[in-house]
Amino acid sequence: MEIAMIGLGKMGANMTTRLLGKGHRVVAYDVKEEAVRATEAMGAVGARTLDEVVGKLTVPRAVWVMVPAGQITDDTIIALADRLSPGDVVIDGGNSNYKDTMRRAAALKDIGSFSGKSSESTWMVGIREAPLSDGDLREHPDPSSFDGSGHWTSGPTDWGGNPADLYREKKFLDQLTECLSGLSPNHANAFTLREIEGEDTGEICKVLNVTETNLWVILHRARMQLRRCLETRWFHRKTEKEP
Amino acid sequence: MLSCKDVTRLLSESMDHSLPIGRRVGVRFHLLICKFCARYEGQLLLIRETVRRLAAMEDAYGFLTIERLSEEAKERIRKSLATP
Numbered sequence: 509m510e511i512a513m514i515g516l517g518k519m520g521a522n523m524t525t526r527l528l529g530k531g532h533r534v535v536a537y538d539v540k541e542e543a544v545r546a547t548e549a550m551g552a553v554g555a556r557t558l559d560e561v562v563g564k565l566t567v568p569r570a571v572w573v574m575v576p577a578g579q580i581t582d583d584t585i586i587a588l589a590d591r592l593s594p595g596d597v598v599i600d601g602g603n604s605n606y607k608d609t610m611r612r613a614a615a616l617k618d619i620g621s622f623s624g625k626s627s628e629s630t631w632m633v634g635i636r637e638a639p640l641s642d643g644d645l646r647e648h649p650d651p652s653s654f655d656g657s658g659h660w661t662s663g664p665t666d667w668g669g670n671p672a673d674l675y676r677e678k679k680f681l682d683q684l685t686e687c688l689s690g691l692s693p694n695h696a697n698a699f700t701l702r703e704i705e706g707e708d709t710g711e712i713c714k715v716l717n718v719t720e721t722n723l724w725v726i727l728h729r730a731r732m733q734l735r736r737c738l739e740t741r742w743f744h745r746k747t748e749k750e751p
Numbered sequence: 752m753l754s755c756k757d758v759t760r761l762l763s764e765s766m767d768h769s770l771p772i773g774r775r776v777g778v779r780f781h782l783l784i785c786k787f788c789a790r791y792e793g794q795l796l797l798i799r800e801t802v803r804r805l806a807a808m809e810d811a812y813g814f815l816t817i818e819r820l821s822e823e824a825k826e827r828i829r830k831s832l833a834t835p
Contacts, residue, residue, distance in 0.1 A: 658754025663787030664794055671797050675804040684802065702767070703799050704806050709767050720768075728763035731795050738798065 512536070512561050513552075514588065515575035516543035518711055519701075523574060524552055535564045539584075558584070562591040569596040574715075653732070664735070667743045680742065687737035694718075695730035702727055753777050758788045762795065 509532050513524045516538035527534045528551050536547040537555040548554040555561040562569065569592060575584065592598070655661050674680055688696050697716055701707045713723050753761070758781045761774060770778065782789045
């Protein structure tokens with residue numbers, strides 16, 4: 509496939525390396541010339557302007573925006589949107605200010621964009637726009653798991669078998685993506701970046717525009733919810749009661 | 752005394768940064784006496800390990816999923832363009 513990467517910071521550059529490694533064609537753009545050069549050296553097609561980005565992609569275009577929050581970023585995205593056509597796809601790198609910007613950008617109305625609810629089946633596009641909501645930070649990720657004094661009401665069940673070989677089971681991937689899509693956008697984003705991509709928390713905080721303490725709460729909730737989903741839907745075991 | 756609810760939160764946190772020594776001791780002690788929390792920790796680590804292995808596998812990696820999603824997305828965009 510062919511995709512443009514906008515923003516060649518740590519994460520954008522890593523994604524680019526991985527895409528190139530799998531034989532995909534990547535058009536790489538960054539405001540910093542040296543960042544573009546570095547990806548060119550790895551085999552990416554460098555672009556110095558957004559017009560070049562658009563010109564170097566075949567229609568329908570796929571553009572992955574992997575940039576931290578900020579006004580300059582918003583301007584870049586609007587400028588990019590102006591140059592795209594209906595049918596093109598923009599993958600949002602998770603900037604929480606982006607949503608409002610997108611609403612203001614009339615250009616995007618004609619292009620359409622992902623909404624948080626729409627990505628039923630993916631991890632990568634699980635990185636999507638969503639402002640941080642109170643729900644993301646609620647104290648009890650899974651209130652039904654604990655009683656008033658903080659003891660398990662129904663504890664984790666024994667998953668049995670040989671779970672270390674789980675990754676070899678073909679259908680597990682489908683179940684995992686399904687469970688991931690049940691998480692709120694911020695939870696899915698944080699989980700994807702941290703557990704799948706192995707990014708450090710500092711980097712994730714920048715992209716998702718949250719504090720580190722918030723991120724810990726988000727990850728805690730995401731892990732707990734995902735664990736429960738996998739237990740119910742994959743391991744299918746009857747939940748034990750605490751004796 | 753840490754409750755199971757506290758311990759689950761701290762276990763998750765310990766996967767992202769190292770806990771202060773007192774906390775770490777408290778959590779370890781709790782895990783010795785609580786089978787559910789010990790199991791919980793094992794399962795979180797298993798999920799981490801499994802998703803990373805999956806991500807490293809060619810046919811499972813998300814980029815393939817992107818291609819699939821692009822189609823879905825295009826369809827959605829077509830639909831949204833069709834409705835005023």
